[in-house]
Amino acid sequence: MTRIEKKWQVKLICLVVAVFLWFVIIGEQNPTSEGSYTVPVAVENLDSRYIASHVPRSVYVRLAGPRNTIINIDPSSIKAYVDLSAVKEGTVEAPIHVEIPGGTELKKQSQNRATVLIDVYAVKEFSVTPHIRGQVNGNAYVGNISVLPQKVTVSGARRLVRQVDNAMVEVGISDKPDGFTAMTPVRLLRADGTVVEGLTVTPWQTSVAVNLEPNAATKEVPVVVHTRGTFHKGLTEKNVIANPKTVTLRGDAAQLQSLDHWDLPAVSVTGITKNKTWKLEMPFVNGVTVTPDTIDVMLLTTKE
Known part of the structure; x- marks a missing residue:
């Protein structure tokens, strides 16, 4: 019996050693x-x-x-x-x-953690405004601009949608001898001319068709600044100025004859207590182009 017990002990030890060696070998092969x-x-x-x-x-x-x-x-x-x-x-x-x-x-x-901003999802429709860059060669002028589609849908965070004042497409007309058609991306702008990013625009580009007419007339006129909202105490309309103060209009002679000034888009002055500048991009209106195409409107808070 003692001999049999010793044999089982040896077999058990061998089994343990074998298992140990198996794990060692497997570990070496698949560490x-x-x-x-x-x-x-x-x-x-x-x-x-x-x-x-x-x-x-x-x-x-x-x-x-x-x-x-x-x-x-x-x-x-x-x-x-x-x-x-x-x-x-x-x-x-x-x-x-x-x-x-x-x-x-x-x-x-x-x-491990993220600081996430949760916004209400909003959708709003905007009309697309063409903005002309450059000058037509010779004596031609832009008679008409057709934008298709005329409106785009803007979607995304409500706080960003509320910042959008205008949906605009830029139309470059320099060195264009004849009328042309181009696909142009839509830009979303705040009232001060800065771009609003982070929103989805559908469609993101529009087809712009430009018609050129001969025999352009030009005329220089003063610009008129318009405001909306309530001025802060101590500020008045006199604190709002435009640079430059005059622009050159280009278009049909008969149409220019009735224009003695150029109205700028209104800027909101409510709650403003320090100097502010808006860069207003001049839209194409009724066959008339404006040079320069961007006007600075400045609110100066220095009290008189």
């Missing part, structure tokens, strides 16, 4: 390894009334696991997302969740 991946961040569970901005485009993650597993990982099997369920308009702090394939361990994540 622990690491892999790095750039994973796009998705937005989940956001109410359709809202739109999220400032969400990171991607996060960097490092995974550890058996070499064969790491080598065969499809990056698309790694998921990163922010859960925006039950959020409201404003700024929220949201954790960035990362889901990884089985058999791996998350060793590093470049960003």
Whole structure:
């Protein structure tokens, strides 16, 4: 019996050693390894009334696991997302969740949280205004500009949509001997002439057809500044000036004869307490082009 027991002990020891050696060999053949991946961040569970901005485009993650597993990982099997369920308009702090394939361990994540801005989703329609750049050669003038479509739909964050004052297309007419048609992208502008970005414009470009007529007449006239809103205490219309004070009109002689001044688009002065400059791009109106095509309107807060 003692001899039999010793044989079983030896066999058990051999089995343990064999298992240990098997794990050693397997570990040497398929050692622990690491892999790095750039994973796009998705937005989940956001109410359709809202739109999220400032969400990171991607996060960097490092995974550890058996070499064969790491080598065969499809990056698309790694998921990163922010859960925006039950959020409201404003700024929220949201954790960035990362889901990884089985058999791996998350060793590093470049960003764990995101500060996300939640806006109400808004849609608004704007008429498209053509803005002429340059001068027609010779004695021709722009008789007519046709824009198709005449309106575009702007969508996105409500706070940005509210900043849009004008949807404009630029039409370059220099060195154009005849009429022409061109596809022109739409720009969204604030009242001060700066571009509003981060919105979707549908369609994003329009077809612009320009008709040129011969025998242009020119005429220099003063510009008239218009304001809307309520001036701050101590400020008056005298504090608002235009630079330059005159413009040159170009068009049909009979039409120019009735024009003795040029009205600038109205600028809002409500609540302004410091110097401000608006860059007003002159629209094409009734076959008349304006030089220069941009006028600076300045509100000077120096009290008289």
